[in-house]
Amino acid sequence: MKPKIWLSSPHMSGAEQTYIKEAFDTNWVAPLGPNVNGFENDLQSYLNEDRYVAALASGTSALHLSLILLGVTYGDEVICQSKTFSASANPIVYQGATPVFVDSESDTWNMCPIQLEIAIKDRIAKSKKPKAIIPVHLYGMPYKVDEIHKIAETYNIPIVEDSAESLGSLYNGQNCGTFGNLSILSFNGNKIITTSGGGALVTRTKAHKDKAVFLATQARDDAPHYQHSHIGYNYRMSNIVAGIGRGQMTILDSHVAKRRSNHEFYKNELSHINKITFLNEPKGHFSNRWLTAILLDSIETREGLRLALEEENIESRPLWKPMHQQPIFKDAPSYLNGVSDELFDRGLCLPSGSNLTNEQLDRVISAINTYFAIC
Ligand SMILES: *Cc1c(COP(=O)(O)O)cnc(C)c1O
Numbered sequence: 251m252k253p254k255i256w257l258s259s260p261h262m263s264g265a266e267q268t269y270i271k272e273a274f275d276t277n278w279v280a281p282l283g284p285n286v287n288g289f290e291n292d293l294q295s296y297l298n299e300d301r302y303v304a305a306l307a308s309g310t311s312a313l314h315l316s317l318i319l320l321g322v323t324y325g326d327e328v329i330c331q332s333k334t335f336s337a338s339a340n341p342i343v344y345q346g347a348t349p350v351f352v353d354s355e356s357d358t359w360n361m362c363p364i365q366l367e368i369a370i371k372d373r374i375a376k377s378k379k380p381k382a383i384i385p386v387h388l389y390g391m392p393y394k395v396d397e398i399h400k401i402a403e404t405y406n407i408p409i410v411e412d413s414a415e416s417l418g419s420l421y422n423g424q425n426c427g428t429f430g431n432l433s434i435l436s437f438n439g440n441k442i443i444t445t446s447g448g449g450a451l452v453t454r455t456k457a458h459k460d461k462a463v464f465l466a467t468q469a470r471d472d473a474p475h476y477q478h479s480h481i482g483y484n485y486r487m488s489n490i491v492a493g494i495g496r497g498q499m500t501i502l503d504s505h506v507a508k509r510r511s512n513h514e515f516y517k518n519e520l521s522h523i524n525k526i527t528f529l530n531e532p533k534g535h536f537s538n539r540w541l542t543a544i545l546l547d548s549i550e551t552r553e554g555l556r557l558a559l560e561e562e563n564i565e566s567r568p569l570w571k572p573m574h575q576q577p578i579f580k581d582a583p584s585y586l587n588g589v590s591d592e593l594f595d596r597g598l599c600l601p602s603g604s605n606l607t608n609e610q611l612d613r614v615i616s617a618i619n620t621y622f623a624i625c
Pocket of ligand 1: 307308309310311334335337338386412414415435436437438447448449
């Protein structure tokens with residue numbers, strides 16, 4: 251069996267160990283300490299828009315706290331992009347609220363502004379004005395920020411920007427992760443930078459950050475004993491994990507460059523296969539190309555290719571299965587145009603890590619060429 255080629259695997263810089271050692275040497279082995287503050291500062295300077303960052307246990311916990319900060323509660327409705335990972339939608343249900351799913355457009359594969367407005371109008375007509383909107387920059391491609399945010403403003407609904415896959419992406423020169431009323435980042439093992447597991451909430455005010463940190467550290471009131479007037483959560487990032495994050499920040503831009511060059515490589519090497527198409531960057535959209543995804547001409551070709559790659563010990567994966575197709579969300583209201591269903595059938599993510607070698611990339615190309623030579 252040839253060695254495994256992963257879809258997206260962790261890629262350390264070497265600097266991580268220094269920060270972790272420092273945490274051990276100074277005994278800051280806790281969910282607070284200099285690495286937590288340092289990592290938050292690194293992210294704040296990287297995002298470069300006067301934002302506040304709270305380092306948390308995961309992107310999911312950041313989404314959950316966002317909804318709490320916006321007052322989402324039992325019986326409310328929250329609009330969510332249907333084509334995404336389930337973690338975008340699950341926190342809506344944690345709050346006892348109902349997700350309302352909105353389909354994608356085909357220019358960025360993200361939330362469709364037309365379907366969004368149809369959904370908002372229909373929910374308002376049913377006396378259920380949505381409490382928040384969660385659009386996602388899928389695979390690093392920025393959603394149509396201007397269009398989506400204009401609609402949100404028209405109806406005065408706050409946006410929770412799911413930027414879990416898009417650290418390092420830009421829209422009209424501005425960093426993804428700074429557009430929402432609240433925004434979230436993820437540092438899970440497969441993301442563009444990883445802390446082994448972790449996430450962050452990006453806020454526009456210090457008050458929001460402070461409230462998030464308060465809730466994330468068990469909501470302790472200011473008292474010498476343990477006193478609580480709110481329900482709290484254990485959602486803070488640990489100082490060890492934050493040390494990995496500080497090390498990762500030193501190579502974030504080079505990871506973006508490498509993932510973008512993987513994408514260009516695939517595009518050039520596969521241009522002769524007319525059954526394969528790529529998602530191009532619309533004007534003003536700069537994608538970190540977290541994952542390179544291709545579209546095939548049919549579900550049969552897509553599945554055939556996936557199995558052919560698996561045979562060569564190369565990991566690939568269909569695009570996110572839309573939430574409206576998930577058994578757990580089958581009864582949720584959905585506003586659909588067929589785009590995300592089609593993408594799910596015909597799309598395949600290729601190995602995209604920043605640590606892929608030329609030999610590994612060549613192996614992927616040669617496996618794809620072999621498949622198309624036979625089929
Ligand atoms: C990874 C991911 C999340 C969740 O982040 P975790 O850190 O794994 O909790 C949320 N949304 C999207 C789109 C993601 O890809």
